[in-house]
Amino acid sequence: TGPAGKIPQMGPRPDHINDPSYDPSKIDLEGLELLGPRQEKFLEEWTEDWTDSDMKCVLSQTAFCGAVHMHGSRNSRLLADLDCNGWPQTPSRRALALIRKARAVHLCGDQHLAVVVKHGIDQHGDGPFGFTGPALVNTIYGRWWHPEDEKPGPNPIPESPLPWTGEFKDGLGNKISMVAYANPENIKDEKKRADGFGIARFKKKTREVVFECWPRFSDVRDGNKAQFPGWPVTIQQEANDGRKAIAYLPEYRFRDGRDHVVQVIEETTGEVIYTTRSHKGSIRPKVFSNTKHTVRFGRNLPDEITLTQVQPLPIKSSLNDNHFIEI
Template sequence: MKTVLSQTVFAMVNNYTGKHDREIIADFDTNGWPQTGRNKALAVIRKSFSPMIAGDQHLATFVKHGIDDWGDAVYSFVTPAIANYWMRWWDPKEPGKNKAKDAPYYTGEFLDGYQNKITVEAVGNPTEAQKEEGGKLSTRVAGFGVIKYDKPDRTITFECWPRNVDIMDPNQEQYPGWPVTISQFDNFSPKTSFQLPTLELSKEDQIVTVKHSATKEVVFSVRINGKTYQPKVLELGSYSIEIGEGDTPITYFDIQAEKTNRKKLKVKL
């Protein structure tokens, strides 16, 4: 299981900064621009099924990024600042599209200030009470993140805690929207995809690498969970599938992607 660490994530998940009285359109501190570089970076990160963990935004967020479509790239978690004098808010004028039932209005699918596709799942917005409560550094949605990896299950749980709580106390609560648990494989799960044959392997937990036949470009590479796995790709075409690791991987060439693929490949390693 892999994770990408970054100073900040490549999207503008705030539209008020400093004071909640004037909406801003562009915040270059977010690394959401230039969009070409942002999309290129996300396309590379997606190849490894890696979520992103970052900071530097003074606002905790959990987002799924999109390149060509909403949700076709990886998740990101921006942890809250451990000391938070400067505040930001994500407070869109309209509710997000396709948000979960009963989810807050600020979740769902949006275009950020740079027209990047983002699906917002959780935000730690400051409240008026938090602005006035306690010290200006230790409240104001200050806090920290805890990320837990369950390697056998291939899941990742993201926790977002206020600074002045005992996280060992079962009565303490995280910021609204957290914890969030995802599968490792959710970091490459576009809404529209095409299937390669289902792999049935003689050994479990093998590395599977898929490449474009014509360009040899890697589409993705991941250690699967178990002995059965159906690779999914972003477009129709011909692919190669490399299975195994070390000096003797097995490679299948000119494998065709289909919208619905019921073929199977039995692989003896």
């Protein structure tokens, strides 16, 4: 859905908002679509299919948030920019929830500003990480992350060289935790436009993802110090589901020593909480309620073994090595 004709124009063009009376909730209207039913169904099925996969990522053109303040010039501040996947907000959060089900990262471009954010769906930090790569050549349209109060948000990144990390809401009301950003130093100087390229390294042995962000004219032989300040960023695969565990299910150890697909379903609601692949031949699934769960296992799909009525264990008890089941 595009904004023209769907919401009142509140700025110089349908997707740019600078009206001081703007309320983000008033443009999150029922019936607006982002991915649409067909793509959401595809994503739902994709989260369960781990054929030849240990880790997952989602690719799209643009970001599921508006992690930008200044548009076009250092003095051009917008309240909100609808030219991103952060609007419409409800289907955007629905997409992030699907990405979280696979503990996937999100990789994109399009925003003219390199950032790493951790999305919040219900709470700050409970969603997946997103890496927006820089423009390869950023000669036309610069963008900047620059909070109006010039202060970090709550829970900023410890020892970051960047002043404005931490928890924020974007102009659409979406919760984001800013991890790193690469503002242009001087858009008129081709070596200071903050253009370049991004790399995502998937380390299957450790289940880590490393985001790298390199200036266009950098010499990679200089090592990490040649990257933009704040990079590289290393995250754990499991951190793409940032919800805090209330309890854990028993540890499952696989007799063949291989890693299998594990799906966790909350029985009261029937909701698939997540589907992932075990690591190092075992898994201790975290859960977010004390109700009973169904756990499904399989080689590439969760379609071979099903355990029902699995009672969660308190966090302290679940760490006891006696609480494991061989599969």
